[in-house]
Amino acid sequence: MVKYFSNDVDIRTTWDLVVSAFWQRYPNPFSGHVLTEDVVFREVTADQRLLSRRLLTKTNRMPRWAEFLFPANLSRSVYIVEDSIVNLVTKSLTTYTWNLNHTTLMSVKERCVFQESEGRPSLTRLRREAWISSGVYGFSRPIQEFGLARFKSNQVKAMKGLEFALSNLQGLRLTVAERRHGVSPASKTQ
Template structure:
């Protein structure tokens, strides 16, 4: 079984600003669990798309009930690969992330598409999807439920961090920009949670880009 998450958010900023803020979103006060970020691959294709692969290190706090099942020396860090494609012609930024370690305990794969809105001026549409699974026999369901709850909490923080980066780029106070966009993201996250699909009905997980 796989837990599937999906939501859509309207970011009240132009696509160009959102892409610029995406590369400058760390560090920020809402993502203190992100420790490092390193570019390991980058290429501009003949059709002018920018392909990137980055490695991120994040803290990995286990739920208290799960700590007794795992070695005390188990790494408390998780290594994340982030593939991204910036397409300036179609004005889209697509990212795909997945964890490299602790995959037996929990695997989290995420796809985000930032698309310039054709209907709303100076607005970027974000579609975020995630697939959460666990291979721990007898405990996969509670681990997946924990992973889903953590993911929903972290994606709200991720939105706050992105808006914080946007506010810095635009020279405005973070609180002013965060107010409406974060409220909108939080409301839509609650709505999306009601529509969680089972593995049978969930879209197929995407392939890696690079």
């Protein structure tokens, strides 16, 4: 049995700015669990799509009840692969992520699609889906329930991190625009 999660969110920002923020979301105050992110592969295809593969390392704190079931030396780091496709023609960013280790304990697969909202280019629609499974006989149901609850709380943090990156980019855009028009930061406060 697999636990499934999905939600749709409208982000009140243009798609191009959301995509820029996506690449700049780490580090942020909401992502203390993200230890590293490395680009493993990046390519622009003949049809002008950007393909990327990144490897992320995250911490993974177990619930107290699980500490009694699993060895103390079980790694608390989780290695995650993120494949992404940016399509400038359809104005979409699609990501696929999955964990590489601890897959018998719990496997989490996620797909996110960031798409310019039809008829409303000032909005970006995010569709997030996740599939959570466990291969631990006799404990798969509580492990999946825990995984689903953890995923839901982490996706809230992920949105806050994206919003943080967006606010940084929007602040940078304002500063650049002000400099182009001869407004100095000092003159704004007077």
